[in-house]
Amino acid sequence: LYGGNSSNEGQLLVKYDNTWTTVHSDHFSTKNQAVVCRQLGFRHGGEKFSKKSIYKNSPFWLILKCNGKEQNVGQCNSIKTQPFSPFDRGVSVFIKCYEESDPELQMTVSLEGDGKVIVHRQGKTWEICSSRWSDYQGNSLWDDVTATTVCRMLNKSNGTAKHLPFASQEFQVTANNIQQVYCPRGASHLGDCFYGRLDFENSMLSPWAPGNCNEAVMHSTYRGGVQCSN
Incomplete structure (x- = not known):
């Protein structure tokens, strides 16, 4: 580097x-x-x-x-x-x-009633994109492996990924959305995962900067949720 x-x-x-x-x-x-x-x-x-x-x-x-x-x-x-x-x-x-001193290693998570994942980082919250645009081959990176990482942070053993429909009239570019996240199998904390952006116009920005979940079809987008089990 x-x-x-x-x-x-x-x-x-x-x-x-x-x-x-x-x-x-x-x-x-x-x-x-x-x-x-x-x-x-x-x-x-x-x-x-x-x-x-x-x-x-x-x-x-x-x-x-x-x-x-x-x-x-x-x-x-x-x-x-x-x-x-x-x-x-x-x-x-x-x-x-990331190293131990970075804020991503201190992140926590919580779930809303429908299982939607909320990521807490440096006093702010993020949601996770789970549309089909999550990687360049058209495959969602919001999968059971990444969902299991979230559930392990909640002291559960396994997780099943949920793709929750999200319809909003708000300007999503101002929202905190994690556009790309990939967790290697076996990860037990989101600080052990890898992050990037979807939108090419803003690819120079940090993955933690505000952004859309689906810049192509804003009314047809999804958020990452989980179903945890022991």
Whole structure:
């Protein structure tokens, strides 16, 4: 991780053919991010965002697609190169891998009557998006594995994901919504999960900045809920 304020954050560079290479944010999922933080030796979750590259010596873009289970990026099932374009200089991947002192490790959760998950972080609350736009392949990342992580925070053993219809006339861009969250199997706290944004226009913002759950069809969106069991 290059150019960050500490060793756990910065621009993602990958050594490819013995050359340090910048990584394109196009289709860079939260599962990719999990592999990067794991390879770097970090034990918790993290977050990703995009902005203009600060590394000037990369000969091309690297495009990564991982399933989240790999131990290093060299094991990812798709690693491709892409020539630079003058139109995409602002789409480099930046990553922060969480450490014990980060606020995400102190997050708590509560459930509303219908099972909707409310995440409490630094005195504010977030809901979780669960629409079909949750990842770039059209699969919702709000699944039973992530639901189980929430239930473990509530001292339950297992969780089943619920996709709760949400219809609102409010301007959702002002709401605190977790747009993308991926929890590796076995995670017992949301601080061990990985976060990103959906909307490409605001991909330079933190995953914790306000945003829509479904910028394409705002009236047909869903929120993440759980059914916990022992």
